[in-house]
Amino acid sequence: MKRNQLYIAALVSIVCGLLWACRPDDGFTPPSALYDPSPYTFNRPELEGPNRLFPLMVVPSDNPMTIAKVELGRYLFYDAKLSISGNQSCNSCHKQEYNFGDNLALSMNASGSRNSRNAMPLINLGWANNGLMWDGRTIDLEAASADAIFSELHPNPSAILDILGSDSLYTNLFAKAFEDGAISLENINKSLASFMRSIVSIDSKYDRYVKFGLNEFSQEEFRGFEMVFSSEEGDCFHCHASSDVIFSDFSFHNIGMDSNINTIYDFADYGLGGNTGNEEDYGLFKTPTLRNWAYSAPYMHDGRFTTMEEVIEFHSTGLKNSPNLDVIMLKDGKIQNGGLQMTTQEKSDLLAFLQTLNDTVFINNPSYSNPFE
Secondary structure, three states: OHHHHHHHHHHHHHHHHHHHHOOOOOOOOOHHHHOOOOEOOOOOOOOOOOOOOOOOOOOOOOOOOEHHHHHHHHHHHOOHHHOOOOOOOHHHOOEHHHOOEOOOOOOEOOOOOEOOOOOOOOOOHHHOOOOEOOOOOEOOHHHHHHHHHHHHHOOOHHHHHHHHHOOHHHHHHHHHHOOOOOOOHHHHHHHHHHHHHHOOOOOOHHHHHHHHOHHHOOHHHHHHHHHHHOOOOOOOHHHHOOOOOOOOOOOEEOOOOOOOOOOHHHOOOOEHHHHHOOHHHOOEEEOOOOOOHHHOOOEOOOOOEOOHHHHHHHHHHOOOOOOOOOHHHHHHHOOOOOOOOOOHHHHHHHHHHHHOOOOHHHHOOHHHOOOOO
């Protein structure tokens, strides 16, 4: 009897298994079946391969760039669902037409108040490995994404995950980007970081000069080039031309913008010092890139200058002494003279060269644009 019972039980189990296997398809596909680890490549010899012009981009080993992850990051970047107000996205302060910065001195955040600093352009940040933000408070783009989401979009974390999890668009995008398909804050930050690493500007007139030679430049532009790279007249190369393609050393400097600063505590904004607590870091801010400056106004960490002519004039006649002033500003009596004291021709030449750093291909690149439009 016992043997018959075991036999019947086994038979029932087999039949149930067969019936389950033959059930109608309910449309469910496990995340692992959608996962696509295809690596993201720029397909540009300037960026990849033995003859590249740019340094090798350092990507975290736990967040390799994939096509699916970059695409998911692009959707998240433009989606207002991530904000507490439901009407503000990363793109609200970092617009493609403004070099992924903003045309306001201080952008509005999701709580309705102004941010304390100018929105820094988000281009070529895959090479910024010395702390991000004006004050260097985040170590990489993953941490910067988390910081920006919570300091500017002010979301309810659990609500974000619920909203994204109930949207079939995102369940599929996360399943393609991550093997477990998990919709998590960590994966949101990894995707946004991947998208931002993909935002690269390399199609300016200057880039054509680097690749094809001098005949790309006018005489005025070439004189400006020499001011930036090989002379003290413009004195840009210490911070902006240490790399001849990035146009930022991604380091931190006090370039003498403020007057009546007698102690480090007189700075209206402590900059790097507010992050590190190191007295020698007070008043220092990260060097922005000069690429696409024509689309990036206003300038400086507080957006105080509205034109590049004002920036050049500041470096020519507007320098002011203060604690922690960068050693570059102390060279050759520069600070005593109030600046470089450039001639009218030198200012014109410098501006002419800087114009060659603007990249209209980048500003209009559909790979970086809003996927919802």
